[in-house]
Amino acid sequence: MFRVQLARAVEPGDRDFVLRWRPQPSSRPQGAMFTEEIEGETYALLLLVPPAQPPAPVPRELILVVDTSGSMEGASLQQAAAALEATLARLRPQDRFNLIRFSDAPESLFPGPVAALPGPLLQARQWLGLLRAEGGTEIGPALDAALAGPVAPGYLRQVVLLTDAAIDQEQALLDRIESGLGAARLFPVGIGSAPNAHFIRRAAEVGRGSFAMIRSLDEVESGVRGLLERIDRPLLQDLEVIWPVAAEAYPERLPDLYAGEPLQLLARLDRGTGVVQLRGTTAGGAWQERIALEPGGHRRLAGVGRAWAAARLRALQDALRHGADPDRVRRESLELALRHRLVSRYTSLVAVETHAARPADAAMVPTAVMHEPPAGSLGMARTATPARSLFGAALALLLIGAALLAPPSPGPRPTAQPPRQGA
Secondary structure, eight states, X not given: OOOOOOSSSOOOSSSOOOOOOOOOOOSSOEEEEEEEEETXXXXXXXXXXXXXXXXXXXXXXXXXXXXXXGGGTTHHHHHHHHHHHHHHHHOOTTOEEEEEEESSSEEESSSSOEEOOHHHHHHHHHHHTTOOOOSOOOHHXXXXXXXXXXXXXXOEXXXXXXXXXOOSOHHHHHHHHHHXXXXXXXXXXXXXXXXXXXXXHHHHHHTTSOOEEEOSGGGHHHHHHHXXXXXXXXXXXXXXXXXXXXXXXXXXXXXXXXXXXXEEEEEEESOSOSEEEEEEEETTEEEEEEEEOSTTTSEEOTTHHHHHHHHHHXXXXXXXHXXXXXXXXXXXXXXXXXXXXXXXXXXXXXXXXXXOOSOTTSOOOOXXXXXXXXXXXXXSOXXXXXXXXXXXXXXXXXXXXXXXXXXXXXXXXXXXXXXXXXX
């Protein structure tokens, strides 16, 4: 076990922390169990690590969906275009593909997926050179277009979504993904210095896929290569976990296992004994594994209970999308977040200052504190401008235009000044 800490005591909070690690090589998927006991309850973390030697790639139908809304202007769109270029370069002739751009509405390059042959690939590269950032961020119709239609026999449909996810109504979008996914898999890629990481991760979880974050042009090649290497060779599909005791486990819909990406399963158990059975399908046929859930058969790890609670909170928010009682969800979320000390939709961190910073008889005055802008960002996203702001801007322009067109009003005429007398 390793403990990781930052080299400097203080770091600006304008970017995400990324930890990369490499597991020991193996020829088969490996499982490891970690547990934590809290107030008589057992929490388990089951880590499934893929083998280091993946099988041969499978034919796939790759649908590339790129965000070209106003918030993507600048480095974000450059990163997205570079990522798509790198993706096209890795396609094989037996693959099929299509490209979809979206802002206010989606636009597809081809009516449907086509073979990755030189002619269509050239069209795709020319199409990428015409991308411009403008308009709003309407992801829903673009995802509908990507998931629509039957998949060609013998192909695996994979949808890669490149976006900064500067959106609202995240829950409605997640519901849309869940209901329209079918047999496809969704792989969101966060673009820019500060993409909406929460939505990117949740969309990958609901879409039974994987995700990647590309925060600078220097990371495009490695980020895209890493994602494509993972999704190119699904190592374990139709995964099933059978717990020996009553368990509340997350995620509820298990994703596939991909090369280079361990799979985390979290559970709260009635007791910490028995044997966990894992089953799935690999390219070579059926696969199964057994892991002992015994006091001497796994490791104790602080934080497993909190990780399970965070997964349970996400499940409660998903329940709202499916019509759960809001009052019940709020009560359960509050109890869970307070017990495990988590920030949630209903709880927050509070700092209490015990030393007075103003005279006792002075009135309290609110002070606006600016958030630190994300590293490398161009400023506030221009994706969703409120209607009131648009009306105000239009009215201001109308008044300015009227003032410019109005004839000048008569005023005092200039007069010649008398010559100055010299000394």
